[in-house]
Amino acid sequence: MLKKRVIACLDVKDGNVVKGIQFKNHEVLGDIVELAQVYSDSGIDELVFYDITASPRGKVVEIKWIEKLSKVISIPFSVAGGISKLEDAEKILSAGVEKVSVNSMALKNPNLITEIANRFGYQAIVVGIDSLKSGDDYRVYQMTGDPSMTSCSGRLTFEWAKEAQERGAGEIVLNCMDQDGVQKGFDLIQTKRLASELSIPVVASGGAGTAQDFVDIFKESRVSGALAASIFHREIVSINSIKELLKKNNIPVRLLC
Amino acid sequence: MIGVIDTGLSNYNSVATAIEKNQIQFKRVLNSDDLINCQQIIFPGIGNWDQLSKTLDENLVNNLKSLKIPFLGICLGMQFLFDESGEGMTTGMGVIPGSITKLETQILPHMGWNSVSLLGDDPLFSEIPCGSDFYFVHSYADQAKDYSVGMTQVDDIWFSSVVKRDNYYGVQFHPERSGKVGLQLLLNFSRLS
Numbered sequence: 001m002l003k004k005r006v007i008a009c010l011d012v013k014d015g016n017v018v019k020g021i022q023f024k025n026h027e028v029l030g031d032i033v034e035l036a037q038v039y040s041d042s043g044i045d046e047l048v049f050y051d052i053t054a055s056p057r058g059k060v061v062e063i064k065w066i067e068k069l070s071k072v073i074s075i076p077f078s079v080a081g082g083i084s085k086l087e088d089a090e091k092i093l094s095a096g097v098e099k100v101s102v103n104s105m106a107l108k109n110p111n112l113i114t115e116i117a118n119r120f121g122y123q124a125i126v127v128g129i130d131s132l133k134s135g136d137d138y139r140v141y142q143m144t145g146d147p148s149m150t151s152c153s154g155r156l157t158f159e160w161a162k163e164a165q166e167r168g169a170g171e172i173v174l175n176c177m178d179q180d181g182v183q184k185g186f187d188l189i190q191t192k193r194l195a196s197e198l199s200i201p202v203v204a205s206g207g208a209g210t211a212q213d214f215v216d217i218f219k220e221s222r223v224s225g226a227l228a229a230s231i232f233h234r235e236i237v238s239i240n241s242i243k244e245l246l247k248k249n250n251i252p253v254r255l256l257c
Numbered sequence: 258m259i260g261v262i263d264t265g266l267s268n269y270n271s272v273a274t275a276i277e278k279n280q281i282q283f284k285r286v287l288n289s290d291d292l293i294n295c296q297q298i299i300f301p302g303i304g305n306w307d308q309l310s311k312t313l314d315e316n317l318v319n320n321l322k323s324l325k326i327p328f329l330g331i332c333l334g335m336q337f338l339f340d341e342s343g344e345g346m347t348t349g350m351g352v353i354p355g356s357i358t359k360l361e362t363q364i365l366p367h368m369g370w371n372s373v374s375l376l377g378d379d380p381l382f383s384e385i386p387c388g389s390d391f392y393f394v395h396s397y398a399d400q401a402k403d404y405s406v407g408m409t410q411v412d413d414i415w416f417s418s419v420v421k422r423d424n425y426y427g428v429q430f431h432p433e434r435s436g437k438v439g440l441q442l443l444l445n446f447s448r449l450s
Binding site: 222 | 266268270271274275277278303304305308363364365366367368369370371372390392393394395396410411431433434435436437439440
């Protein structure tokens, strides 16, 4: 049986792992390769490395830390940050990464999703969506790595997610910005709705504070994975305790033998 | 010495790194000449069926079909052992009879960790705990299961996650991304002769 994935996101800034509250005030948490190794050994199912400064600075993620990472970890990982053209994706994928994740740049040029999917397969392309409640609906935000550049793209979250799926995305990471970094639990309503409307895997992101939050999101929605950052970095909840609680609740998870 | 085929499109680097972690000697295989001195061959594959067959050297493919040494196809590299696939128009290696077909599951791709039910003991799974999970990413699979030595379930569908015919092995999952058990599988493969 396919297991539900518990995913850690490591926000990267200048080669260090950082974390801010609601995308602001970033604090350095440690060296990227060392933290990746720790996570990999702890039973995490997947890692996401997100260079939060790349997009706002108009740069692509640095290949040298990707190559270093690929040498130390043997679980799947994806890389995000400033990927704006096919050649950027090619460079990153050939450095030993499974998936690239696009966000702001795909909003600017949606055809990027199609191009990457056609060349490398749908499994290589993840679309990240930063979503914020707006009246009765949800809208997509861009350039969320830098608060001074963050803006609403004008697109509706559900419409954009469906377009991304049609264009060949292999997975959607839905980051609910209202919840991000505040540890009050995943946005069950928004995530449940999105996962039920798509036929590709959806990963919930933003708001995890306790192991119970993971149980809730997997029970309430058909998401394939749930992603968190700060609770892992600050060792508020161990990956093992999340997995144990999920297992107790009959949610299929991978346990290290 | 293990030869690892580099198609230019594949996850060659991930597989090469995983083999390095096991301290096994390997070399990059780009064409038929590179097959010399190899005791085993790994064929990593990722992406799209037609893209893969377009990129592969025709002469290399012909030589791969008549190998007598242990061969391991990974993911698309496993599927390519078969005659054909619903994903593409071109033919595969055809060393295992049958067709690769699309999975009819609620969510596609089948992406994430899943377990393998072995149909019997196999040296490839030596020292790997029963029920271990491996990492999968694919939408097509061998669902006829005629040459299956290990099977995996998604929704209510069973497909071959491990196939074997003579010296040709195939695994649908990615051992290079399956943590410790994946590295063990690659180590086991390197000991086959």
